[in-house]
Amino acid sequence: MSAVDWPEEVYRTLKRAGITVVGYVPDAGHKRLIELCHADAGLRSVVLTTEEEGIGLAAGAWLGGQRSALLMQSSGVGNCINVLGMVQECRFPLVMLVTMRGEYGEFNPWQVPMGRATPQALEAMGVVVHTADSPAEVPGVLDAALRLAFNSYAAVAVLVSQRVIGIKSFQEQARQ
Amino acid sequence: MKATLHRRDVVKSLLADRGDLLVVTGLGSTAWDCTAAGDSDLTFPLWGAMGVASMTGLGLALAQPRRRVLVVTGDGELLMGLGTLATIAAQRPRNLAIAVIDNERYGETGMQATHTAHGVDLAGVAKACGFRAARVVQRAAALPAAARMLRAAAGPVLVQIKVVAEKLPLVLPPREGALLKARFRRALLGPGADAE
Numbered sequence: 001m002s003a004v005d006w007p008e009e010v011y012r013t014l015k016r017a018g019i020t021v022v023g024y025v026p027d028a029g030h031k032r033l034i035e036l037c038h039a040d041a042g043l044r045s046v047v048l049t050t051e052e053e054g055i056g057l058a059a060g061a062w063l064g065g066q067r068s069a070l071l072m073q074s075s076g077v078g079n080c081i082n083v084l085g086m087v088q089e090c091r092f093p094l095v096m097l098v099t100m101r102g103e104y105g106e107f108n109p110w111q112v113p114m115g116r117a118t119p120q121a122l123e124a125m126g127v128v129v130h131t132a133d134s135p136a137e138v139p140g141v142l143d144a145a146l147r148l149a150f151n152s153y154a155a156v157a158v159l160v161s162q163r164v165i166g167i168k169s170f171q172e173q174a175r176q
Numbered sequence: 177m178k179a180t181l182h183r184r185d186v187v188k189s190l191l192a193d194r195g196d197l198l199v200v201t202g203l204g205s206t207a208w209d210c211t212a213a214g215d216s217d218l219t220f221p222l223w224g225a226m227g228v229a230s231m232t233g234l235g236l237a238l239a240q241p242r243r244r245v246l247v248v249t250g251d252g253e254l255l256m257g258l259g260t261l262a263t264i265a266a267q268r269p270r271n272l273a274i275a276v277i278d279n280e281r282y283g284e285t286g287m288q289a290t291h292t293a294h295g296v297d298l299a300g301v302a303k304a305c306g307f308r309a310a311r312v313v314q315r316a317a318a319l320p321a322a323a324r325m326l327r328a329a330a331g332p333v334l335v336q337i338k339v340v341a342e343k344l345p346l347v348l349p350p351r352e353g354a355l356l357k358a359r360f361r362r363a364l365l366g367p368g369a370d371a372e
Contacts, residue, residue, distance in 0.1 A: 062239075
């Protein structure tokens with residue numbers, strides 16, 4: 001599978017799992033997937049002002065009988081920490097698809113601290129962390145995360161490595 | 177203008193004859209107020225997660241578009257997630273209403289003044305974000321019309337109700353999160369919810 005295919009496969013994986021609500025704070029790595037979600041009238045795509053809003057969104061959707069997924073960059077994981085306590089206490093199923101920054105060939109030093117802390121921060125709040133290091137891996141890892149979340153009432157994050165996203169400089173990011 | 181309304185009376189009137197209304201509360205006093213008005217399986221009270229009561233209401237409203245969803249929260253709780261008003265307005269859920277019980281205080285931590293004590297106008301923020309209607313209620317005479325708006329007007333709507341800053345006896349809902357979730361889903365979705 002080439003690098004350009006994984007967002008399409010991720011979108012299909014979300015649909016197969018019965019996801020009807022997608023909350024997101026944009027990341028360049030999620031650009032194509034966000035476009036696919038918005039183009040689908042069967043998915044409610046909700047742009048958030050901060051990632052913790054997405055935790056409430058997911059909880060409310062599950063209370064109402066619907067499955068959701070959250071898309072964010074690793075910096076947004078830090079914004080979710082306190083409200084993840086609700087997910088753990090209530091055993092809400094939760095799926096976070098997190099594109100990594102500050103992790104592999106990062107060009108912005110300000111991204112590095114949160115990027116490095118992302119897996120530990122999630123685990124500290126009871127979230128199971130899966131990682132996908134290549135484009136081909138992402139859909140399968142996400143599928144496993146969706147099963148774990150909705151069959152076992154778990155909170156699961158899929159960390160998509162910066163190797164998959166492949167941003168290497170400010171200049172390349174600006175051209176996206 | 178000095179507040180004259182009492183929060184327990186206000187919330188009781190908002191939830192009177194609630195029928196199949198779905199309710200999400202903020203943490204602290206608004207959870208106690210809703211419990212004092214009568215605990216219900218179709219009330220999901222937050223005991224934490226400050227700032228996301230309104231977003232929990234949005235998720236529920238999107239999942240259940242044919243049911244009315246009322247979020248009952250405090251000024252401090254909503255101030256922590258002011259951006260949620262922008263997010264909700266962008267989605268324009270017709271079935272979502274927010275009641276802000278505004279005592280201008282952080283009620284659980286020593287009654288410190290919140291931003292609304294300094295003039296921050298939450299109804300104005302909601303309106304500027306694009307809520308279909310938003311208003312401030314100061315007096316009992318305006319409450320029935322505001323309650324009707326919260327229950328029936330096309331959403332999203334927000335009513336900010338100024339209440340007396342008072343410490344009241346605690347009336348606590350069940351605390352266990354998993355129980356609160358399960359009872360809500362069972363009441364809303366039927367026994368099949370347990371097997372989902």
